[in-house]
Amino acid sequence: MPKSVNRRLLLAKRPGRAGVTQDCFRLEEAEVPAPGPGQLLIRVLWLSCDPAMRGWIAEGPNYSEPVPLGGVMRSFTLGRVEVSQHPDYPVGSYVSGRQGWQDWAISDGSDIDRIVDPEQAPLSANLHLLGMTGLTAYLGLTDVGRPKVGETVVVSTAAGAVGSVVGQVAKLLGCRTVGITGSSGKVSDCLETYGYDAAINYRDYETTDALASALAEVCPAGVDVYYDMTAGWISDAVMGQIAIGARIVVVGTMAMPSTPPPVGPRYSRQMLVTRATMTGFLVLDHFDRLEEAVTKLGAWYREGRLRYREDVTEGLERAPEALMKLLNGRTRGKVLVKLAD
């Protein structure tokens, strides 16, 4: 049995008006637990930070139960099996799952998503390109967006963990890609790293109309697929540009305040005139297709056709800081916390 203590970050309080703050979390030390029959002990090596965490720790209703006060912070994780009494998970294997913000975790396998092959890609990539993020990008785009060769695909939060994969996959499928993002550095990432045909920094525009005009210039034939991760005023600008038969994939709401409920333009007439469809997509409904997405994205990655960028913070105790940076839009690429080699 490992001798070290188990450091865990617990939810100390729910975010208030100031949003997620350091004091929402409390560091606690406990004994490293011992696995019983049918269980395994995992050394957590990497944590994923995701915008969804804001919803997981909020009071209000969401698509999943909120993390309880005093509970270990929920998180996608990548770890190594150190002790095992489970036939499916031998000692030394690497697993991706949901072990939370802690150094060590006991599992019975129900919170493990897959056994990871360290030969296929760097371990950390299994928390983004070859994990939940990649699955969201790949299925949301191909199943719901259904892009056809030559169509224009617009992506908001285009340089982020999900957006960067959506843009590259759309390009690989023969589409014209346009990214919307929040800084000149991220515009460069979109154009130079992720191969978007055009990219727009929404912060250069003060009004929805001005952003809509900029979009109209780079989407002269309209928008066939809108992969929407912001909602709010950014999406208001895109909705004025949708083409006949457009597919709008609603995946995130980064630009939409939770309170008060936002009031924006009414889309009904545009939806009617263009016979467009708008569909919500939640990755948690699709984990049974993780292997399919990993196979496809992994093959493209090994052929050198998919690129990514990571924003790594070192140390469990700094996970809240990494999450706050992510939610403030100050990160570039997939936000990860490294706990150990």
Ligand SMILES: NC(=O)c1ccc[n+]([C@@H]2O[C@H](COP(=O)([O-])OP(=O)(O)OC[C@H]3O[C@@H](n4cnc5c(N)ncnc54)[C@H](OP(=O)(O)O)[C@@H]3O)[C@@H](O)[C@H]2O)c1
């Ligand atoms: N439905 C699902 O199953 C599912 C699964 C995974 C992720 N998502 C959603 O997809 C979105 C992107 O997730 P991700 O992991 O790829 O994160 P990410 O894009 O790497 O990071 C979030 C980005 O959101 C943007 N942002 C922050 N505040 C904003 C604001 N007020 N207005 C506009 N943009 C803002 C920032 O990019 P800019 O600087 O470019 O603005 C920030 O970097 C999130 O909304 C997330 O909840 C949904």
